[in-house]
Amino acid sequence: MYVAIAIALLVVGSVLFHVLSPWWQTPLASNWGSIDTALDVTLLICAAAFIILNLFLAYMLMKYRHRPGLKAHYEPENTKLEKRLTFWTGIGIAGMLAPGLIAWNQYVTVPKDAAVIEATGQQWQWAFRYPGADGVLGSASIGHVSDDNPFGLNPRDPYARDDVLVETNELHLPINRPVKVVLRSKDVLHDFYVPQFRAKMDLVPGIVTYFWMTPTVGGTYEILCAELCGVGHYQMRGTVVVDQQPAYDAWLAEQMTYGQILASAEQARVQLASRDTPSTETLASARMAR
Structure with a gap:
């Protein structure tokens, strides 16, 4: 009862x-x-x-x-x-x-007109890569990752030179345009998740995964890692900004390409080498002093 x-x-x-x-x-x-x-x-x-x-x-x-006078009936089948x-x-x-x-x-059926971007996860931050003017993402491999090449881009791939690299945990997307998000991990399992987009997918080391979606409401949303990835898992957050197309194009034009980063690094090495190399006047003065 x-x-x-x-x-x-x-x-x-x-x-x-x-x-x-x-x-x-x-x-x-x-x-x-x-x-x-x-x-x-x-x-x-x-x-x-x-x-x-x-x-x-x-x-x-x-x-x-149970009540007095009543008996249960057993029915096995x-x-x-x-x-x-x-x-x-x-x-x-x-x-x-x-x-x-x-x-x-x-x-799993990606529209043919979908734009392509790449999101890379590592403990405990996000980085993003956009195709340049050629519309093609260059090849990348974990074997190419270094301090000067955190995205692991193939320096010999001509398609990689104009790729736009963003390391600020901020992803920009154009509104009302389908986007295929290619996912890579540098270390352990991660998961790219924006609750308002509903779509999500794991980032698996050694495997390239993906999902697609079309942002339909402009604004700023939080990117979460939905896979326990270590002691800093709780702080692996980012921001996705859904822009109107003109604002998105203006933002993208302000970002550095892989080729520009390579040129800047080479220029910095040349300047450093020139400072470390004694000038002709310095060598002459040293000989006269001897």
Whole structure:
């Protein structure tokens, strides 16, 4: 009797908690409404199963509770009941899988006109690379990573020279334009996640992964690492700014390309070498002093 009442109160409390709770999804800011739909369908099916089964259990406990003069009937098998349970369970599972499969098919089918950027994760920061005027990202490898080449770009690849490099944890994207985000990790597992975009994907060392989405709402959003990646995991945060196309183009034009960085590094080495090399006048003065 008391157990049945407790189960019924648990159902009512759970439903009220979900209906009245302030902790719901963040506002959608991308094209992935199908992911929200898949999650909503799963929630509704699981909620219906939870409510029906638990209220049925409470009803059975109440109706068939122990009372003097009543004897329980033992029935080891009930083929009719098992068929019904199997049928409705199959309907529920199919209902949960179908929206997810539809969303996944869209998720892995990148539009042909999608722009391409690269996000690189390492403990505990983000870096980003954009294709230059040629529209192609140059090749990169962990074997090329050094202090002078943190992105690991192939210095012999002509497509890499005009790649735009951003190491400030700030990613800019144009609004209403599909973007394929290529993901690489320098060290351990990370995960690129912006809650408002819904889309996310792991960064796996030695493997290039990707996802795509279309930002639909301008503004500034927080990038999170959704994979436990070490003691500094909590501070691996970044910012994504969704701009109008003119503002995005102006920002991109202000960033340094790989070729410019190489030229600046070479110029700095030449200047350093010239300071370390004694001038002709200095050598002459040293000979006269001897």
